[in-house]
Amino acid sequence: MPQKNDSNTFSDTGSGSSAPIRINKALAQAGICSRRAADDLVAQGLVAVNGETVTAAGTKVVPGKDHITVQGKPIALSSPGQDEFNYVLLNKPTQVVTTVSDPQGRRTVLDVLPQNLKKNRLFPVGRLDFFSQGLLLLTNDGEMANRLTHPSWHLPKVYRVTIRGGIAEAKLNIMRKGMVLAEGERLSPVEVTIAKQQAGTVQLEMTLIQGLNRQIRRMCRDLKWTVLRLERVSQGPLSLGRLREGQARELQADELAALRKAVGLETNKK
Structure with a gap:
């Protein structure tokens, strides 16, 4: 024994x-x-x-x-071969938790998936908070998940953030230079631009190269901005494209190849 x-x-x-x-x-x-x-x-x-x-x-x-x-x-500790791994791209809706189960009985990302994609113990890679939406990868490839969540392989993530009211350029520059959160954490510079302005709201596009918990919401809190909508639209080579909120699909071969290359995993396919 x-x-x-x-x-x-x-x-x-x-x-x-x-x-x-x-x-x-x-x-x-x-x-x-x-x-x-x-x-x-x-x-x-x-x-x-x-x-x-x-x-x-x-x-x-x-x-x-x-x-x-x-x-x-x-x-079971048997490891599936690469051909048995599954990679699913989900446009996560709001008020869905990024876990495979929830003791409070809330909807999880697995509940959102269509039945044909619920296979081989998929789990979410990284997190989107309860009130955020957008791109989320689910897989059963543990090595891929480890690379995507490890700081040394962190891929740029692009978010569209809708803010109530106006935006001062000086505050955008604070993000661009790298700000310090109220909790004392020093952030890397964030690439941020104004994507759209409408009456009473501004939509920002932010590119993050860190993976701090609730980073965007905490930055906006410290800058006295009210977040109305937060959506992740891309991560490394992956993009939502026309995938609507709540929809999911498997990664295409070229997307998977680009993702594996981005995190330093050689493909076995010739």
């Missing part, structure tokens, strides 16, 4: 076992969530290996040998 050693590694005492891998990588390969989300599950005590709850992010397991459960449900 696999046993835990002193270095937080579960290993098989028999011969012919696979090499141990980190628990977050194992969960990502199984299509449960991204590596970052897996670390959160472990930290919350929701993951058990061979019946023992683990809380150390560095815990290692042996695929095909160790028995893993997440919230009591057994997880």
